[in-house]
Amino acid sequence: MTHTPHGAHLIAGERVSTAARFISDPAHGTAHEFSVGNPDLVGQACAAAEVAFDNFAATSREDRAVLLEAVADQIEARAEEITAIGSQETGLPEARLQGERGRTTGQLRLFADHIRKGDYLDRRHDSALPDRQPLPRPDLRMMQRPIGPVAVFGASNFPLAFSVAGGDTAAALAAGCPVVVKGHSAHPGTGEIVGDAIVAALALCGMDPGIFSLVQGGKRDAGEALVTDPRIKAVGFTGSLGGGRALYNLCAARPEPIPFFGELGSVNPMFVLPEALLARGQAIALGWAGSLTMGAGQFCTNPGIAVLVDGPQADAFVATTTEALQQVAPQTMLTPGMAQAYLDGATRMAKGQGVQTLLAAGAEDRAAAPHLYQVHAAxxxxxxxxxDEVFGPLGLVIRVENAKQMEKVARSFAGQLTATLQLDDGDTDLGRHLLPVLERMAGRVLANSFPTGVEVAHAMVHGGPYPASTNFGATSVGTLSIRRFLRPVCYQNLPQALLPRDLDMS
Structure with missing residues (x-):
C-alpha cells in the first residue's frame, strides 16, 4: 500500500503545517516534503499537554490500558504503509521492519497488561498507631503518581521501537503522562503514519487530543525549546553522546532541573574466557561476526569489542572472524551522515596507538562494509x-596476556549497556571473579550469547552507568521503564473520600 505523506505536524490532534519545509532523504524511492518544526510549535504542543495532564493522570488504569491497546491496533491497521515507507526511508529490509513493528505493538500490549495489575504503583500502607509511645504514628499511604508532560526524541536506528510510539512514549502514556515527540528527520514519513495512529486511537477512546503531539524536523532550536519548556517534566532520548549530553546539560541548567533519560553510547565488550576459547573459539568468532554486522552494525547493543587471552587460540579466533566478515556484503546505513561518521570512526581507529588493521574497506554512498582491528591490552x-563507540559494523579485538590483565581491562571500561561472558565449565572461577566488575560496568550481563536483540520483558534492563545512559537506575526497555515517569507521593491521614482510587487496596 502506498502512503503519500501529508507532511504536517500533529499538534493536539490537528495537522499543522509551516512555511519552512525540508525534504526527506530516503535510501530508495520518492523523497517527500515535510514541515519544519520550530519553538512556537513546540510551545503549542507543550501547552496542550499541560492542559491535558490533570485529567489524563486521573484516568483509570483500565482506560489507559485500553488506549495502549488501541494504539497498537491502529499501528497494525497501517502495517503495509509503515513497512513500505519505512523501508524506503531507512534502507532496512521489510522483514526487519515487520519484526520491529511487532515488537512495538507487543510492547504496548505488554504495558497495558502490566498497568492493569497495578504492581508498578508500589503501593504501601502504614496504619495509624494512635496509642504508640512516646509519639503516635499517623496513617501513611504511598504510591507512584505521574510526573507531568514528557518530551521524547525519536531515535534514528529504530524507526518504530524507539521512536514515535516506541518505548519512551509507551511508558509515559502507561504512567499517565502526555507526550510531545520530536520526530527524527531520518524517517519522517514513518513517524507521521505512527503519529496518525496515536491520534486515531485517542479519538476512538474519547480522550483529550493534547495527550500526544508530534513535531517534525526542525533545527537545534526546536529540540532546545522542547527540553527547556517549563511544562515538560522529563525527557526520553536515544542517540549520540554529543547530542544527548548537550540536551542533558540543558535539562540540568533549567530553573527547575528535570530528569533526562538518555541512552547515549556503548561498545558492549565481550570477554572470551580461556576454556571457552579453546573449546569453541570458531563458533564464538562466527557468532560475534554475525552480531557485529547485524543491521549494518546499527544497534546500540552491537558488541564492538572482544577481549581474549593472546596465543594460538586467539590467532584462530581472529582468522575465523576476519574470514567471516569478508563474506559480508556492504549494507545500506540509515543516513548518508551515519555512513560518513562510520568511515570517520574507522579512520580514527586505524590511527590508534598500537592498532593493527585486519580488514578495511571503503564505502559507496550509504553502504558500509565491515572493519576489523586488533590491539594489545597495554x-x-x-x-x-x-x-569510543563507532556506530556501524566495526570490531576491535583486545589481546590480553592473562586472566589478571583481562580483569584490568574490564575495570578500565566506562559504563556500558551490556557486557558478555563467553565461558565454559572450566572458566567458572574466572567468571565469578569478573562478574562483580561487569555488574558495576553494565546494565545487562550475558553469558554465552550475544547482546543484539533486546527482549521486551519485565526483567529486562536497557541502560547502564554513564555514558551508556544518563541515569543508571533506569531502563528504557521493559515494564520497569514506566517508573521513569512516576514519582512517589505520600498521603498522611487523608480521608478515604480524598484518596486516589488506586490506593484502595481492599
Missing part, C-alpha cells in the same frame, strides 16, 4: 579514544 588502555 596499548588499548593507554589510548582512551579506542573505547
Amino acid at each position: 596499548d588499548w588502555m593507554a589510548d582512551r579514544g579506542l573505547s
Whole structure:
C-alpha cells in the first residue's frame, strides 16, 4: 500500500503545517516534503499537554490500558504503509521492519497488561498507631503518581521501537503522562503514519487530543525549546553522546532541573574466557561476526569489542572472524551522515596507538562494509579514544596476556549497556571473579550469547552507568521503564473520600 505523506505536524490532534519545509532523504524511492518544526510549535504542543495532564493522570488504569491497546491496533491497521515507507526511508529490509513493528505493538500490549495489575504503583500502607509511645504514628499511604508532560526524541536506528510510539512514549502514556515527540528527520514519513495512529486511537477512546503531539524536523532550536519548556517534566532520548549530553546539560541548567533519560553510547565488550576459547573459539568468532554486522552494525547493543587471552587460540579466533566478515556484503546505513561518521570512526581507529588493521574497506554512498582491528591490552588502555563507540559494523579485538590483565581491562571500561561472558565449565572461577566488575560496568550481563536483540520483558534492563545512559537506575526497555515517569507521593491521614482510587487496596 502506498502512503503519500501529508507532511504536517500533529499538534493536539490537528495537522499543522509551516512555511519552512525540508525534504526527506530516503535510501530508495520518492523523497517527500515535510514541515519544519520550530519553538512556537513546540510551545503549542507543550501547552496542550499541560492542559491535558490533570485529567489524563486521573484516568483509570483500565482506560489507559485500553488506549495502549488501541494504539497498537491502529499501528497494525497501517502495517503495509509503515513497512513500505519505512523501508524506503531507512534502507532496512521489510522483514526487519515487520519484526520491529511487532515488537512495538507487543510492547504496548505488554504495558497495558502490566498497568492493569497495578504492581508498578508500589503501593504501601502504614496504619495509624494512635496509642504508640512516646509519639503516635499517623496513617501513611504511598504510591507512584505521574510526573507531568514528557518530551521524547525519536531515535534514528529504530524507526518504530524507539521512536514515535516506541518505548519512551509507551511508558509515559502507561504512567499517565502526555507526550510531545520530536520526530527524527531520518524517517519522517514513518513517524507521521505512527503519529496518525496515536491520534486515531485517542479519538476512538474519547480522550483529550493534547495527550500526544508530534513535531517534525526542525533545527537545534526546536529540540532546545522542547527540553527547556517549563511544562515538560522529563525527557526520553536515544542517540549520540554529543547530542544527548548537550540536551542533558540543558535539562540540568533549567530553573527547575528535570530528569533526562538518555541512552547515549556503548561498545558492549565481550570477554572470551580461556576454556571457552579453546573449546569453541570458531563458533564464538562466527557468532560475534554475525552480531557485529547485524543491521549494518546499527544497534546500540552491537558488541564492538572482544577481549581474549593472546596465543594460538586467539590467532584462530581472529582468522575465523576476519574470514567471516569478508563474506559480508556492504549494507545500506540509515543516513548518508551515519555512513560518513562510520568511515570517520574507522579512520580514527586505524590511527590508534598500537592498532593493527585486519580488514578495511571503503564505502559507496550509504553502504558500509565491515572493519576489523586488533590491539594489545597495554596499548588499548593507554589510548582512551579506542573505547569510543563507532556506530556501524566495526570490531576491535583486545589481546590480553592473562586472566589478571583481562580483569584490568574490564575495570578500565566506562559504563556500558551490556557486557558478555563467553565461558565454559572450566572458566567458572574466572567468571565469578569478573562478574562483580561487569555488574558495576553494565546494565545487562550475558553469558554465552550475544547482546543484539533486546527482549521486551519485565526483567529486562536497557541502560547502564554513564555514558551508556544518563541515569543508571533506569531502563528504557521493559515494564520497569514506566517508573521513569512516576514519582512517589505520600498521603498522611487523608480521608478515604480524598484518596486516589488506586490506593484502595481492599
